[in-house]
Amino acid sequence: MKEFTPDHIRNVALIGHGGAGKTSIAEAMLFSAGSTTRLGRVEEGNTLSDYHPDEIERQISINASLLFCEWKSHKINILDTPGYTDFTGEVKSSLRVADTALVLLKAVEGAEVGTEIVWKYTTEYDNAVIFVVNKLDQENADFDRTVHQAREMISHDIVPVQFPLRAGLGFDTVIDVVRMKMLKFEAGGTGKFAESEIPADAQARAKEMRQGLLELIAETDENLLNKYLEGGGLSDDEFRRGLRAGILSRKLFPLLCASSTQNIGIASLMDFLVEYAPSPLDQGDLHGAAPGDGGTKDVTAKQDPSGPPSVFVFKTVSESHVGELSFFRVCTGAVSPGLDMVNETNGKTERLAQLFVMNGKERKEINRLLAGDLGAVVKLKDTHTNNTLSSRAFPVVYSPVEFPSPVFHSAITPRAKGDEDRMSTGLHAIHQEDPTFVFHVEGELHQTIISGQGELHLDIVVKRLKQRYNVEVDLSEPRVAYRETIKAVVKDAEYKHKKQTGGHGQYGHVHLRLEPLKRGQGFEFVDEIVGGVVPGKFIPAVEKGVVEIMKEGVLAGYPVVDVRVALHYGSYHDVDSSEMAFKVAAAQAFRKGFMEAKPILLEPIYNIEVKVPEDAMGDVMGDISSRRGKIGGMEGAGHYQVIRAQVPAAELHKYATVLRSKTGGRGVFSATMSHYEEVPREVAEKIVAAAEKAKEQAA
Numbered sequence: 001m002k003e004f005t006p007d008h009i010r011n012v013a014l015i016g017h018g019g020a021g022k023t024s025i026a027e028a029m030l031f032s033a034g035s036t037t038r039l040g041r042v043e044e045g046n047t048l049s050d051y052h053p054d055e056i057e058r059q060i061s062i063n064a065s066l067l068f069c070e071w072k073s074h075k076i077n078i079l080d081t082p083g084y085t086d087f088t089g090e091v092k093s094s095l096r097v098a099d100t101a102l103v104l105l106k107a108v109e110g111a112e113v114g115t116e117i118v119w120k121y122t123t124e125y126d127n128a129v130i131f132v133v134n135k136l137d138q139e140n141a142d143f144d145r146t147v148h149q150a151r152e153m154i155s156h157d158i159v160p161v162q163f164p165l166r167a168g169l170g171f172d173t174v175i176d177v178v179r180m181k182m183l184k185f186e187a188g189g190t191g192k193f194a195e196s197e198i199p200a201d202a203q204a205r206a207k208e209m210r211q212g213l214l215e216l217i218a219e220t221d222e223n224l225l226n227k228y229l230e231g232g233g234l235s236d237d238e239f240r241r242g243l244r245a246g247i248l249s250r251k252l253f254p255l256l257c258a259s260s261t262q263n264i265g266i267a268s269l270m271d272f273l274v275e276y277a278p279s280p281l282d283q284g285d286l287h288g289a290a291p292g293d294g295g296t297k298d299v300t301a302k303q304d305p306s307g308p309p310s311v312f313v314f315k316t317v318s319e320s321h322v323g324e325l326s327f328f329r330v331c332t333g334a335v336s337p338g339l340d341m342v343n344e345t346n347g348k349t350e351r352l353a354q355l356f357v358m359n360g361k362e363r364k365e366i367n368r369l370l371a372g373d374l375g376a377v378v379k380l381k382d383t384h385t386n387n388t389l390s391s392r393a394f395p396v397v398y399s400p401v402e403f404p405s406p407v408f409h410s411a412i413t414p415r416a417k418g419d420e421d422r423m424s425t426g427l428h429a430i431h432q433e434d435p436t437f438v439f440h441v442e443g444e445l446h447q448t449i450i451s452g453q454g455e456l457h458l459d460i461v462v463k464r465l466k467q468r469y470n471v472e473v474d475l476s477e478p479r480v481a482y483r484e485t486i487k488a489v490v491k492d493a494e495y496k497h498k499k500q501t502g503g504h505g506q507y508g509h510v511h512l513r514l515e516p517l518k519r520g521q522g523f524e525f526v527d528e529i530v531g532g533v534v535p536g537k538f539i540p541a542v543e544k545g546v547v548e549i550m551k552e553g554v555l556a557g558y559p560v561v562d563v564r565v566a567l568h569y570g571s572y573h574d575v576d577s578s579e580m581a582f583k584v585a586a587a588q589a590f591r592k593g594f595m596e597a598k599p600i601l602l603e604p605i606y607n608i609e610v611k612v613p614e615d616a617m618g619d620v621m622g623d624i625s626s627r628r629g630k631i632g633g634m635e636g637a638g639h640y641q642v643i644r645a646q647v648p649a650a651e652l653h654k655y656a657t658v659l660r661s662k663t664g665g666r667g668v669f670s671a672t673m674s675h676y677e678e679v680p681r682e683v684a685e686k687i688v689a690a691a692e693k694a695k696e697q698a699a
């Protein structure tokens with residue numbers, strides 16, 4: 001395979017709302033460029049990009065795929081990202097290594113929520129952005145409405161540089177105001193087009209759009225503007241340079257036309273990418289940090305193929321037949337198999353094995369990749385998503401992708417006893433591949449909690465566990481970490497533990513006083529014994545007996561907190577008393593006293609912050625109240641409102657899904673543990689009843 005220098009590379013991420021046609025457009029690009037001989041279809045499960053069984057089954061993209069094609073001596077690297085909100089992590093990591101984002105809009109539905117979300121990420125990574133109105137062959141396609149709506153919703157700097165001659169069924173012609181030509185595409189999906197003069201009935205519109213474009217281009221640069229205002233017009237070269245510069249600096253976002261399944265507008269789109277989208281070099285030098293020194297020292301990295309090599313790993317996947325595959329961007333220098341590199345995150349050395357360029361599931365081995373290019377390598381030992389590999393001569397760490405925090409949680413248990421270890425190995429591997437998925441073990445509640453971006457995300461994790469690690473699991477609602485405490489003082493809780501069994505007897509006798517403490521004060525033990533009625537050597541055993549029963553819980557099996565226990569009286573036996581006997585007595589006395597001291601359950605309360613569009617606010621607030629939530633306040637943020645509230649943890653299960661459905665996908669929320677509060681009586685009764693039932697079943 002040919003080597004591509006950075007000026008001949010275009011790194012493009014396809015992004016946009018679910019089902020906009022990203023995968024289909026990638027397929028059409030590859031087909032038009034001759035990289036594949038068949039135009040695959042998402043419905044038929046035969047695209048190069050959506051090849052995972054889950055993707056084929058659901059007909060949506062779940063993983064970002066890396067593909068490439070050669071177009072007019074340039075290499076276009078394509079990152080086909082998923083549109084479904086649960087997988088926005090994939091979009092972020094793709095935008096991190098792409099120079100250009102291609103945002104797809106649907107010609108019927110227009111820009112949608114998912115588009116708005118990923119658009120914001122392009123701002124974060126400062127990508128050049130090009131819009132494409134896709135599906136222009138659909139019956140109710142409306143180009144003007146789509147453009148208008150996208151300008152309102154996304155940005156007023158969106159500028160059409162093409163328009164369809166007749167959108168809808170039979171769509172095959174695009175008027176291009178950059179070329180000032182009509183492009184008529186061949187029937188039958190070959191992707192080829194013929195260029196001719198713009199027909200009379202489209203002339204006026206084309207001229208008007210061209211004029212508008214000229215003005216915008218002139219406005220991106222002071223020299224051009226002066227020339228333009230002096231009536232000088234712009235030369236072709238100035239026009240081209242101005243358009244490129246405007247796109248690079250995000251001053252304007254050109255918009256083009258397509259129908260990906262009919263392969264219309266794709267070849268001209270690739271022409272546009274080659275001509276006007278930035279190459280890696282246009283982004284200038286990269287910046288990283290020097291390892292050590294707390295990562296504060298800035299390092300400038302030149303995207304020069306002849307310099308020392310460094311790569312940034314933006315994604316890892318485990319493929320059953322090859323093991324781990326790490327996807328990277330060559331940031332500086334060039335890389336080849338056999339090269340030794342250092343992972344500065346963990347200090348380990350990695351020798352690069354075979355290198356590949358990827359076309360979804362297909363890959364080609366390659367001898368060398370230069371700065372600016374994207375590729376994959378197999379079998380790195382200890383390098384994961386977000387790691388940098390660099391050389392001793394040029395140590396550097398590039399800033400990691402900040403992934404969204406998890407919002408959806410579930411408890412997970414292996415179906416078969418003995419599968420715990422395999423499950424945990426699997427979860428660990430999945431987390432390393434996909435940092436938006438996390439898990440942890442709740443020791444106190446004896447459960448493993450998995451967390452991700454939504455229900456579908458966790459469903460996919462469950463499937464992967466089965467497919468790759470052969471572990472079947474069940475998901476359930478996470479148990480809530482309730483606490484038990486008391487509301488009243490019990491002055492005297494007495495228990496005498498006395499047993500005569502053959503030889504040695506057992507004797508321990510205590511009087512305890514139980515008092516409630518303030519929230520968060522924990523546990524206090526007070527020794528008020530006078531005159532040695534309980535000998536000093538047994539007192540630690542009394543405390544231990546109390547502590548043990550507190551851990552176990554009395555009311556419903558949850559730990560007891562916020563009590564003071566005073567040992568104020570008791571008795572002993574010279575021969576039969578032992579630490580054990582006092583421990584038993586103390587536990588029993590505590591249990592008795594606890595039940596008399598108006599015992600209650602406490603539940604964890606979370607602070608939540610919910611950001612919702614104004615029109616959904618009433619519904620979302622009503623829902624928070626129905627979840628026993630207390631609204632603390634709200635404040636406006638553009639068309640959004642931020643609601644702050646406190647809600648019991650028990651009411652937050654699946655909240656991410658609920659919020660999404662109440663807000664058409666626009667609502668987001670975060671939750672952090674705040675404090676413990678008393679569980680209302682009717683709720684507490686149910687929890688106690690459930691605990692008793694569970695205990696009976698266990699017995």
Ligand SMILES: Nc1nc2c(ncn2[C@@H]2O[C@H](COP(=O)(O)OP(=O)(O)OP(=O)(O)O)[C@@H](O)[C@H]2O)c(=O)[nH]1
Pocket residue numbers: 016017018019020021022023024025041042043059060061062081082083084134135136137138258259260261262
């Ligand atoms: N009529 C028509 N259908 C299209 C076009 N592009 C895509 N489709 C269909 O729209 C559906 C979604 O297309 P995809 O290519 O999977 O869309 P996507 O943006 O990759 O979807 P996600 O990856 O799930 O976000 C499929 O059924 C496609 O066949 C188009 O230009 N015209």
Ligand SMILES: [Mg+2]
Pocket residue numbers: 022023024050060061080081082083
């Ligand atoms: Mg897709």
